[in-house]
Amino acid sequence: MKGGRFVQMPKFARWNTLRNQMLFGFLLVLIVILALVGAVTFDTVSTMLKNNAEKHIQQTAVEANGRLEGLLDRIDSLTRQVATDIYVQKILLKAKYGQAVSFSERQTLPKIINNVQMYARGVKSVELYAKDRSKLFPLDEGNLGDKVHEEWISETSANGGGIVWFGIDPNDRGALLAIRQVSLMDDNFSNGGYLLVRMDRSVFAFTEPLSGNGERETMLLVGADGSVLASNESAIDEETAARLASSDERTVTLGNRSYIMVKQKSSVTGWTLLILTPLQAVTEGISVLRATIFASAGVGTLLFILLSLILSTIITRPIFKLIKTMRGARLGVLKPTESVSSTIEINELNHTY
Numbered sequence: 001m002k003g004g005r006f007v008q009m010p011k012f013a014r015w016n017t018l019r020n021q022m023l024f025g026f027l028l029v030l031i032v033i034l035a036l037v038g039a040v041t042f043d044t045v046s047t048m049l050k051n052n053a054e055k056h057i058q059q060t061a062v063e064a065n066g067r068l069e070g071l072l073d074r075i076d077s078l079t080r081q082v083a084t085d086i087y088v089q090k091i092l093l094k095a096k097y098g099q100a101v102s103f104s105e106r107q108t109l110p111k112i113i114n115n116v117q118m119y120a121r122g123v124k125s126v127e128l129y130a131k132d133r134s135k136l137f138p139l140d141e142g143n144l145g146d147k148v149h150e151e152w153i154s155e156t157s158a159n160g161g162g163i164v165w166f167g168i169d170p171n172d173r174g175a176l177l178a179i180r181q182v183s184l185m186d187d188n189f190s191n192g193g194y195l196l197v198r199m200d201r202s203v204f205a206f207t208e209p210l211s212g213n214g215e216r217e218t219m220l221l222v223g224a225d226g227s228v229l230a231s232n233e234s235a236i237d238e239e240t241a242a243r244l245a246s247s248d249e250r251t252v253t254l255g256n257r258s259y260i261m262v263k264q265k266s267s268v269t270g271w272t273l274l275i276l277t278p279l280q281a282v283t284e285g286i287s288v289l290r291a292t293i294f295a296s297a298g299v300g301t302l303l304f305i306l307l308s309l310i311l312s313t314i315i316t317r318p319i320f321k322l323i324k325t326m327r328g329a330r331l332g333v334l335k336p337t338e339s340v341s342s343t344i345e346i347n348e349l350n351h352t353y
Contacts, residue, residue, distance in 0.1 A: 026304070026312075030300075046286040049283075057260065057277050058262045060275065061262045061263070061264040064273060065264040065273050069267075074120050075120050075199070082115070084185070089192070091109070093184050093186060095132070095136065096184065096190075096193075109128060109137040110138075113128060113137055114126070122200045122202070125198045127195070129194045129195075147196065153194070161183045163180040163195075165270070168201075176204075177196065179196055180195040218254075219274065222245040226239075226245065226246075247261070251279065259278055
C-alpha cells in the first residue's frame with residue numbers, strides 16, 4: 001500500500017518468483033545444449049549416412065560395370081581367336097594381294113566365325129571384310145564402307161588390332177557395333193581386313209534395381225559421343241544424358257526430383273555407366289534420425305521440466321517458510337524460526353532474521 005492505496009502488481013509480476021526463475025533458467029540452458037548437441041549429431045550422422053550410401057552406390061556401379069566388361073572381354077577374346085585363325089589369315093592374305101577367294105573357300109568360314117555367336121551372349125552377327133572392305137562373310141555381297149562411318153574404320157585401323165566399340169549401328173538402332181582389325185601374322189602384322197560385330201542392345205538393358213531394396217534407380221549407359229546406349233528411363237533424352245555424363249556434380253535434379261549421381265567409366269569401351277539414386281531414398285534414414293532426435297529432445301525436455309520443478313521447489317522451500325514466519329510477526333515481536341537448511345546461505349538468512 002502506498003499513500004493509503006494498494007499498488008496493483010503488474011499482470012505477470014506474480015510469476016516472477018525465484019523458483020520460476022530457476023526453472024526457466026535451467027530450461028533455457030537445457031534447450032541451448034539440446035539444440036547444439038542435436039544439430040551436431042544430426043549433421044554428423046546425416047553426412048555419414050549420405051557418404052556411406054554414395055560409397056555403396058559407387059561399389060554397385062563398379063560391379064555392374066565389371067559385369068558389362070566381362071561380357072565385352074569375352075567377345076574380345078572370341079573375335080581374337082577368329083582373327084588369328086590360320087584359315088582366316090590365309091583367306092585375308094590371299095584377298096589382300098588381289099587373288100580371288102572362291103565361293104567354296106568362303107563356305108568354310110561360318111564354322112569358324114559362328115563360334116563368336118555360339119559362345120557369347122547377345123551377338124547378333126559377325127561379318128568378315130577384306131582390306132579393300134569387300135565382304136567375305138556372310139556370303140552375300142557388301143562393303144564395309146556402306147555399313148559404318150568412315151571415321152570408325154580409320155579409328156579401328158589406328159588402334160592396330162584391338163577391338164573398338166563405337167555405339168549404335170547406323171542401320172539398326174537395336175544393335176551396337178564393334179570393329180576389330182585383323183593383322184596378318186605372315187605379312188608383318190599388316191592390316192588384312194576387319195571383323196564387324198553387332199551386339200543386341202537388349203543385352204545391356206537394366207531390368208532390375210541394383211540395390212536390391214526395391215527402390216528403382218535410373219541407370220544409363222552413355223556412349224563416348226553422348227548417345228544413350230541403354231536406359232531404364234525413356235524420359236531422359238540424349239542431350240540430358242550427355243550433360244550428366246560430362247558433369248562432375250554429385251547431386252543432380254531431373255524434373256522435380258533430386259538424385260545422387262554415381263559414374264563409372266569403362267576402360268574397355270570408353271562408355272560411361274550412370275546410376276541416379278533418388279535423394280529421398282538415400283535420406284530416408286536421415287528422416288528417421290531427425291524424428292528420433294526431436295522425440296528424444298521432447299521427452300528429455302518434459303522430464304527435465306518435471307525434475308527441475310521438483311528441485312526448484314525443494315531449494316526455495318526454506319525461503320518460503322522464512323517468509324511465512326516473518327509474516328506471522330506481530331507488534332515487533334519476532335517469531336522464532338525452526339527451519340534448518342543444509343545450505344549456508346539459507347542458514348545465514350535464518351540467523352540474521
